[in-house]
Amino acid sequence: MIFRTPLEGIEHPEMEADVVIVGGGPAGMACALRLSQLIDAHNAEHPEAQLSKENIYVLEKAREIGQHCLSGALLDPRSMNELLPEWEKDAPIEAEVASDSLYYLTKSSAFKAPLTPPPMQDHGNYVISINRFVKWLGAKVEETGITIFSGFAGSELLFEGDRVAGVRTDDKGLDKANQPKANFEPGYDLKAKVTILAEGSRGSLTKQLTTKLDLMQDRNPMTYGVGVKELWELPAGRVQPGQVIYTMGYPLTTREYGGAWIYGGKDNTVSLGFVTGLDYPDPHTDPQHALQSFKLHPFVAKLLDGGKMVRYGAKTMPYGGWWSMPPLGGNGWMIVGDSAGFLNSQRLKGIHLAIKSGMLAAETAFEALTSGNCSAKQLATFQRKVESSWIKQELYPVRNFHQGFEHGFLSGMLNTGLLMATGGHGLLNCYPARAGHERMLPLWDIMGYPGGREQLLGWAKGDGKLTFDKLTDLYHSGTRHEEDQPAHLVIDDTDICNGRCTREYGNPCQFFCPANVYEMEDGPDTPGQKRIHLNPSNCVHCKTCDIMDPYQIITWVPPEGGGGPSYDGM
């Protein structure tokens, strides 16, 4: 597996830890908070055997808590009710869902479904900004005395044989050529009894772990979508707080999977976004373009007219479901939240599952700490806890939902009906799946492909009011990185990019990346010969490239901690 070349001969300061949680999103924060609650309860009952929280750490690569969190977002309150009863009283909530509707869009019309299908009915859920929500949750964690290291990424797992023995944080102060600068500070080795991976979608340490231990054998590959989001301020009265609109259809055709959301927040802000399945056939497909075309649809353009775009961002989501989840616990490690694929693809909701998975992992870690047993056997009980919880009750019946769409939209809809009638079983208990990048077609196969997809292909132009080109959108993500650092997009062999990929796929990275990280520029020697150029400081950490590259030669590793988007209010 390709990773950034480590520096030779550098000593890394070591620190002992009981539990290290990598990633301060909803799963990681819920895990830390639950762990603290269990320790408090234990300490109240056992004054003679006090447990300390001093050696529990959360690593978060964003400079501030919540700045890399992006979602729609709708929150199903079930797990929050368990974690913090009466949480609604002081949590930042945009609005309670007031109405929901589903539309099917053709190029110029919108048809409203007479009934919103049950999985998309959202009464009792809340519209939230995941950024504000996680900031709030993070403050609760800090109150407990657990330390959150913001601005520090988990850059490498430490192994002792097959046991995960902790995490190394990112080296700081390296230049473009991977040489130490004057402010160089080596990463820390956090030697942990239990390491919990809560990195979000396509976590880089999770990838390291699943590859090294071959955890995905006999499982479906994970499938993903990329959500491209804009936050808008609209004239009053256009969209009600708590109004939820889903759309299917245009600008996608029946060959792509995906759809849009529009959520009304408070103060006339509206979250809107477009999810494009990362299993599309045409290599020129551009998910940021899909969002722009969606906004040009009369149904949407009318809503947004006179409004102002205030924030932009993108993030992948894992929706392969139950059969594509890795084992959840092993020797020294557990995987929670999006990193493990805790997401209901039919409801397009995962925050509540991420929180619940974090809580169950905390219970497992607590038992391990109190019994002094952090073995594979002990931590694998996390798997059983998940299976006997409501997580399985929710995910198992939709275990074959996404696979049904692998053959297009219509067979997907038929299959959904069949699955609902058979309790999720359908014709097979486990429908197989293919990794999305394998479904991309080479240029010669796409030539005779049906048309009507111009609205998805290539870069969007943007009119500067309703629609935006990628760089303008990117500007609104608030993304910043130290420029003088090694590229954090590690490409195994750029000769493939400059030769084979140009011929076979036309360099799809230029299109699927929603942040203009990948560019093909004129080479210095042969006219017409393009070569790949990276702009790593544009990266919004969505992981699309790691997922969708047809040759699987791109590995996303964390850049120097603190860099990345600033998703205020997203």
Next chain:
Amino acid sequence: MAETILVIAEQREGKLNRVSFETLAGAQALAKQTGWAVEAALVGSSESLSSPVDEIAKTAVAKVYAIEGPALEQYTPDGFVVALKAFIETNKPKLVLLPHTYQVRDFAPKLAASLGALLVSDAVGAKFDGGKLLFTRPMFQGKFAADVSLAGDGPWFASFQNGAYRGDQVEMGEGANVEHVVAASGEIRTHPEAPFQAAKQAVDLSQATIIVSVGRGIKEQKNIAIAQALADALGGEIAASRPICDAGWLPMERQVGSSGQTVSPKLYLALGISGAIQHIVGMKGSKNIIAINKDAEAPIFEVADVAVVGNLFDIVPVLTEEVKKAKA
């Protein structure tokens, strides 16, 4: 025999580095807790030491050593390590404290290693707790503080970060004895050049009245000369958009835009710059903007006062000549 704390104060060209007082204050605080004596030492040539030694001798220290040698006129790591190693071996202080300066960063690890001793660098505090010396060091970029204790019998070394103690709170004394010590000498492998003068100040684009800025349209590094010639003719500064600096064709400090400088000159000439918002936010405050670009739809024209649609390679050399003529 009572133990001693030795503070190595720093001087440069006969001037005492004030941060030495902070380290002395730290040593005095530790001495109160341990009951150890505080002594100070300075290294240099006898001329350069005379004034700093007097200043240090006014503080409440038991003794001041002036470690003198002609070879120490200028700082070299070898010279300082040889002199201090011999001195420490003879005087056997229990603890050696230093200010965490650039010079100390340079020689202290070598000095400690040559004595087989431990060095705690960049400490922000120290205390004597239960018979044990504890130094506080920041970790995780200051988010965390670790208490570090020292194994073995010493001598132990520690350096204090700027601001760890307050230099104005150093206790003054009655005038300490000064002992002049002839420094041990050994092979000095480095030959210092004349002291480094601060480089010509990096360009401050925000002060420039005329800026000629280039973008991708310049195509190749060697073509930057064309723009430089125009900048020279106008008496302005050259600048660039991000791709140019990213490629290393111009230094980063000449980058205009959201990840570079924000400028507002009287005249901003944008040559071959398309005008992505990331660049526009850095220059839109310019009084007059002239943009030259092949692409009539380039967004730069939306902020330009004068828009020239054309090939910069045809236009700029002619423009340069005209400017020269007009100025002649």
